[in-house]
Amino acid sequence: MVFMKKLSIFNINYFKKLYNKSENAYICDKSFFEIYNEEPFFIKYIIRKQIKLFKVKNEYVGYIWYEYPSDEGFSNIYAIYLKDEYIELLNSQILSLSKVNTFRFDMLANSKATAIMKKLNFNVNSKNILMKMHTTTYNKNLDENKIIFKHFKEGQDEELRCEIQNSVFHEKNRIPLSAGDIKIEEDEEYYLKDFGVFICTENGQAIGYGQIICNNGLYTIVNLGIVDEYRKHGYGEMLVKYLIELCYRQSIQNIYIRVDKSNDKALSLYNKIGFKEYESFITWYKNIE
Template sequence: MVFLEKLSLFNINHLRKLYNRNEDAYICDKSFFDIYDEESFFLKYVIRKQIKLFKVNNDYVGYIWYEYPSDEGFSNIYSIYLKEECIDLLNSKLLSFFNIKTFRFDMVASSGASSIMKKLNFNINSKNILMRMRTTNFYRNNFDKRYFFKHFKEGQDEELRCKIQNSVFNEKNRIPLTVKDVYIEEEEDYYLRNYAVFVCNEYRQAVGYGQVIFNKGLYTIVNLGILKEYRHQGYGDALVKYLVGFCFKNSIKNIYIRVEKNNYQALNLYKKIGFEEYQSFITWSKNIN
């Protein structure tokens, strides 16, 4: 049977050895120790609370690294690892020891962690494709003069961004984006100033939003969406092309975008623009309580 143990100064070297074996973290831009080793003594204590070690017969065999749960009890798993020979010893009841309502894990489809997710009774929430395009293949004459663009301004456009994103991504179980969330993101390492853009109609009203972040060494288009009443009018196509062109002008050679595997309309649009399939991902989720 697999047991949990809190991470401490006395067992952290076991984590270092285990962590070097695993390449499955996708959400975080930095590895755990890239973050941990740079922090003060107090913050190291706080960060250690995000790790639980897996033990079998007093041997350290794996770990789970997860974010602090939101007020709604939601938490992302950043990375999970267990020695292959110990996976059959897992029991889904292990997760009941976490004070978390819902876990979510975003990982490379080819990852060996799939067997861990199945053993813990996680469900596949979505399958996604990461697409890549060389910006040198982009031509400036792709711009359509019918559309207007406005770059996001920190300290001014946070509320507008929330309004658009919450309207576009209004799924039943999605937690609405808040102005506070946007301000927090502006301080993250992956955030790129001046790479967040609104697409506007002929009246200069923002009808869509998208941005480029730098995550795990990749410049990636994220949070792309157009208000429902303006879809199928070329705004999405224009915004993607604008972001690609902006990256090209700023000497970014490769740009990435992620799309659900069954979103054929978006897949065809991105392929038409010049993106090609690069890597596949699976998002797993599990309700604990």
């Protein structure tokens, strides 16, 4: 049977060996040790709490790295690894020892971690495609006389962004966004100042939002959406094209966007604009009973 053990200064070298052997299934800005080694002693103690090692008898055979759970008990898994020969020894109840109610893991579709997810009784929540295009192939074709693009301003537009995004994604199984969440995001390394954009009507009413982040060196369009009553009028296409142009002006050569594999309308639109499939992802969920 596989057991979980806390990471400590006494077994961290075992974790380092396992971490160096595992694949990068989750796109992170930094590796664990790039984050860990930069911090003072007390913060390192807190970060170690995000790691649990898998152990069989006297051998360390894998690990799970996950974020500290939210107030609702939700946690993203950053990476998971287990030596192939021990996967069959996993018990689906092993994660019940954590203080997490719901786990989410976003990974490459061809990751070896798929076998681990199945053994732990995770369910597939969605399948996504990461698409890519060269900004140099973008052809500007916007009627800017009929629309307004307003750039997000820190310390001023957090509530407006919450209103737009919570309206757009209210049926997407997302925890409602708060202004505090956005302020935390503004301090993250992936966040890019002046790359958040509202699309507005002629009278200045914001009807959609999208932004570009830089995650693991990939400039990616995220949080894109138009409020219900203004959909099917081409606003989404105009917003995507504006974000591409924004990258082009900043000499960013490649831009990425992620889309649900079953969203035929979005796939058709992005293909029309010039995006091509780059990689596939699977999002797994597990509710801890």
